[in-house]
Amino acid sequence: MLEDKSQELTPISKLGEFGLIKHLTEHFPIIQKSTKISIGDDAAMIDPENQKVVISTDMLAEGIHFNLGYVPLKHLGYKAVVVNLSDIAAMNAMPTQILVSVAVSNRFPVEALEEIYAGIALACNRYKVDLIGGDTTSSNAGLVLSVTAIGLENEEKIVKRSGAKANDLLVVTGDLGGAYLGLQILEREHAVYLANPNMQPEMEGYDYILERQLKPEARTDIKAKLAELDILPTSMIDISDGLASEILHLSDQSRVGFHVYEEKLPMDESTIHTADELNLNPAMAALNGGEDYELLFTISPSDFEKIKNHPDFTIIGHTTDNPTDNVLVARGSNQLIPLTAQGWDAFLNKE
Amino acid sequence: MLEDKSQELTPISKLGEFGLIKHLTEHFPIIQKSTKISIGDDAAMIDPENQKVVISTDMLAEGIHFNLGYVPLKHLGYKAVVVNLSDIAAMNAMPTQILVSVAVSNRFPVEALEEIYAGIALACNRYKVDLIGGDTTSSNAGLVLSVTAIGLENEEKIVKRSGAKANDLLVVTGDLGGAYLGLQILEREHAVYLANPNMQPEMEGYDYILERQLKPEARTDIKAKLAELDILPTSMIDISDGLASEILHLSDQSRVGFHVYEEKLPMDESTIHTADELNLNPAMAALNGGEDYELLFTISPSDFEKIKNHPDFTIIGHTTDNPTDNVLVARGSNQLIPLTAQGWDAFLNKE
Numbered sequence: 001m002l003e004d005k006s007q008e009l010t011p012i013s014k015l016g017e018f019g020l021i022k023h024l025t026e027h028f029p030i031i032q033k034s035t036k037i038s039i040g041d042d043a044a045m046i047d048p049e050n051q052k053v054v055i056s057t058d059m060l061a062e063g064i065h066f067n068l069g070y071v072p073l074k075h076l077g078y079k080a081v082v083v084n085l086s087d088i089a090a091m092n093a094m095p096t097q098i099l100v101s102v103a104v105s106n107r108f109p110v111e112a113l114e115e116i117y118a119g120i121a122l123a124c125n126r127y128k129v130d131l132i133g134g135d136t137t138s139s140n141a142g143l144v145l146s147v148t149a150i151g152l153e154n155e156e157k158i159v160k161r162s163g164a165k166a167n168d169l170l171v172v173t174g175d176l177g178g179a180y181l182g183l184q185i186l187e188r189e190h191a192v193y194l195a196n197p198n199m200q201p202e203m204e205g206y207d208y209i210l211e212r213q214l215k216p217e218a219r220t221d222i223k224a225k226l227a228e229l230d231i232l233p234t235s236m237i238d239i240s241d242g243l244a245s246e247i248l249h250l251s252d253q254s255r256v257g258f259h260v261y262e263e264k265l266p267m268d269e270s271t272i273h274t275a276d277e278l279n280l281n282p283a284m285a286a287l288n289g290g291e292d293y294e295l296l297f298t299i300s301p302s303d304f305e306k307i308k309n310h311p312d313f314t315i316i317g318h319t320t321d322n323p324t325d326n327v328l329v330a331r332g333s334n335q336l337i338p339l340t341a342q343g344w345d346a347f348l349n350k351e
Numbered sequence: 352m353l354e355d356k357s358q359e360l361t362p363i364s365k366l367g368e369f370g371l372i373k374h375l376t377e378h379f380p381i382i383q384k385s386t387k388i389s390i391g392d393d394a395a396m397i398d399p400e401n402q403k404v405v406i407s408t409d410m411l412a413e414g415i416h417f418n419l420g421y422v423p424l425k426h427l428g429y430k431a432v433v434v435n436l437s438d439i440a441a442m443n444a445m446p447t448q449i450l451v452s453v454a455v456s457n458r459f460p461v462e463a464l465e466e467i468y469a470g471i472a473l474a475c476n477r478y479k480v481d482l483i484g485g486d487t488t489s490s491n492a493g494l495v496l497s498v499t500a501i502g503l504e505n506e507e508k509i510v511k512r513s514g515a516k517a518n519d520l521l522v523v524t525g526d527l528g529g530a531y532l533g534l535q536i537l538e539r540e541h542a543v544y545l546a547n548p549n550m551q552p553e554m555e556g557y558d559y560i561l562e563r564q565l566k567p568e569a570r571t572d573i574k575a576k577l578a579e580l581d582i583l584p585t586s587m588i589d590i591s592d593g594l595a596s597e598i599l600h601l602s603d604q605s606r607v608g609f610h611v612y613e614e615k616l617p618m619d620e621s622t623i624h625t626a627d628e629l630n631l632n633p634a635m636a637a638l639n640g641g642e643d644y645e646l647l648f649t650i651s652p653s654d655f656e657k658i659k660n661h662p663d664f665t666i667i668g669h670t671t672d673n674p675t676d677n678v679l680v681a682r683g684s685n686q687l688i689p690l691t692a693q694g695w696d697a698f699l700n701k702e
Contacts, residue, residue, distance in 0.1 A: 018692075036403065036506075037405075037509075037511065040512070040604065041442070041511050041512050041513075041604075042407060042438040042439075042441035042442055042512070042587075042588055042589055043405040043406055043407035043438050043439055043441070043442045043444070043500075043502070044405065044406050044407070045403050045404065045405050045406075045442070045506075045509060046403065046404040046405075046406065047403055047404075047506070048399050048403075048404055050401065052387065052396050052397065052398055052399075053396065053397040053398075053399060053404055054388075054394040054395065054396050054397075055394055055395050055396075055397065055448075055450065055483070055484065055499075055501070056393060056394035056395070056450075056484060057450045057452055057484055057485060057486055057497070057499055058452070058486050059452040059453075059454055059486045059488050059495075059497060060488075061454045061488050061489065061490040061491065061492075061495075062491060062492075063490075063491035063492075064454075064488060064489050064490060064491065065488070087393040087394050088393075088394055090393035090394070091392070091393055091394045091396070093394070099406065099407075099408045099499060101408055101409070101410040101497050102410075103410055103412045103415075103495050132406070133406065133407060133408055134408060135408055135409050135410045135497075137410050137411075137412050137415060137416070138412065138415045139412045139414075139415060139492065139493070139495065140412070140413065140414035140415065140492065140493055141490070141491065141492020141493050142490070142491055142492045144410075144412075144454050144490065144492075144495045144497075146408070146410060146452050146486075146495075146497035148406075148408055148450060148499045149394075150406070151394070155387075155396075155398070158388075158396060160388065160392050161391070161392050161393070162392075236393075237393055238393055253391065253392075341369075
């Protein structure tokens with residue numbers, strides 16, 4: 001669980017709740033000028049300076065969203081922040097602050113929390129967001145992290161899920177399916193390890209997909225790239241539960257249908273290669289795998305020329321005027337396969 | 352755990368994560384005009400209309416902050432909201448929105464979550480705040496609730512912990528110690544019940560203190576009352592962990608000391624009576640009991656005449672220029688007893 005297993009461990013009760021919060025958060029700098037009061041008062045205070053405030057929260061539970069058998073605590077802290085920043089990016093807003101609450105059982109020493117907070121600090125630094133509040137509590141059970149992310153933007157720049165029109169183009173950033181296949185490799189090697197702890201895990205050649213799973217990034221860079229192209233998406237969502245599931249959300253809220261072309265789905269070579277190795281259909285990993293934290297958005301067809309050759313964006317389909325007409329157009333055959341939400345569900349899946 | 356034990360129970364997996372969120376939140380109205388986007392997008396959007404945004408978050412864990420053996424789920428949902436609104440009130444701001452995340456094990460049926468959300472809805476209605484986001488997830492462990500509360504106010508009205516000056520008056524709202532004694536009664540009767548489930552709990556005559564523990568209220572009414580008196584506190588905090596602990600926070604952040612007079616501590620008759628019955632010192636319950644969710648604040652001595660006879664406020668002491676001089680002046684004897692933080696600590700206490 002901890003990287004350096006030789007160190008002496010400190011029980012949390014030695015510091016107490018206030019001592020612990022102070023200890024864990026004292027080295028977080030304030031970077032954003034909108035942060036007016038940070039940790040230490042009853043509440044933090046933000047000055048939005050005439051902008052709108054977007055806010056999102058996500059909870060990650062041990063054994064459901066992560067397995068401490070193969071997820072390093074520092075990566076967990078980093079990822080817990082990133083998945084929330086991704087929601088802010090999906091509104092086309094800039095993340096500025098986060099609040100983080102952690103429930104841990106007493107089996108965790110202070111050093112374990114330090115690892116989680118080191119990951120949180122890394123994410124704060126990478127994305128220039130301020131940690132302005134939170135809570136740290138004991139739990140009778142496993143580890144639960146709750147992160148709230150805040151972003152600021154002018155209202156006319158905010159992009160909702162509900163603005164897509166018929167005949168819009170469907171665009172995705174980056175590539176898909178990698179995080180899911182990274183998870184398959186982690187689970188395979190973890191099972192091997194549990195069967196025989198002396199076996200060395202075979203992680204060679206899986207670097208990209210492992211990083212996609214363990215250390216995803218939020219596409220906060222996309223906002224500036226779209227602005228540079230003079231494109232404002234008509235609707236947008238981030239891909240946390242899988243492409244198909246997110247398309248159905250856009251369909252539901254924009255009242256349009258989607259045609260997605262299998263041959264257009266962007267995938268990294270190592271994703272395709274690993275899918276082949278594991279006898280999985282790479283397109284299914286892209287459609288239903290989830291946790292890619294790429295952005296999925298629709299644009300007006302008049303924006304086609306602006307975006308068509310951009311290396312960060314792939315046009316994977318288009319909208320139709322029938323909200324129930326959500327299909328994958330299969331490679332080659334042009335067979336139409338209905339899209340269904342087979343993505344991540346915290347009440348059905350366990351890692 | 353559920354009030355009507357005769358009903359048929361629905362497993363959470365029947366609805367799935369999205370179905371569950373929709374089911375639980377569909378009847379929450381939007382009241383605040385600052386709420387521009389609510390549940391259903393990647394993030395909510397708030398229009399602060401030139402005001403500052405205050406934000407606070409708290410996490411409640413089963414077995415640490417509450418015992419489902421005697422805390423009804425509806426009360427738990429209500430209280431989880433209230434304790435966060437109390438933090439917003441402690442900044443002298445008006446709460447406007449909340450986000451609620453809940454992690455539950457599969458042993459909870461949908462109906463249990465409905466009870467929690469009924470309590471949340473009751474609090475939203477009572478305090479006119481909008482539920483604008485959250486997350487619902489499975490957990491391998493107990494029940495964990497994380498609430499984030501948001502409030503709006505102009506900067507010049509915001510009151511921090513750090514503004515008290517020497518010779519300020521220390522004022523508290525309402526009365527103290529009741530929630531702690533309510534907990535003692537609940538624990539006593541729960542122990543009796545565990546020993547003999549056929550015994551009827553003796554709750555008669557404890558209504559006030561039981562309500563203080565099970566259904567506390569946030570003093571969001573105080574802001575208007577202070578404004579009517581033309582008083583802006585120099586510092587403020589809410590009493591969640593106990594009077595002594597909160598005084599030490601004000602002392603630490605305002606760099607002043609506090610003299611508190613035991614004979615001035617406001618207590619309800621039933622609090623004193625129950626303390627006597629249980630052989631507890633009522634002043635200690637007021638000082639260290641916690642969970643009263645009253646507001647504690649300092650005012651300039653020039654405001655004395657404005658506040659002295661107000662039924663909602665009690666002047667319990669004053670500040671000194673020595674930040675290490677924090678004492679309780681004992682009743683009668685004038686003996687000085689150093690104040691120490693013996694209040695609630697989630698890593699030391701368990702209910």
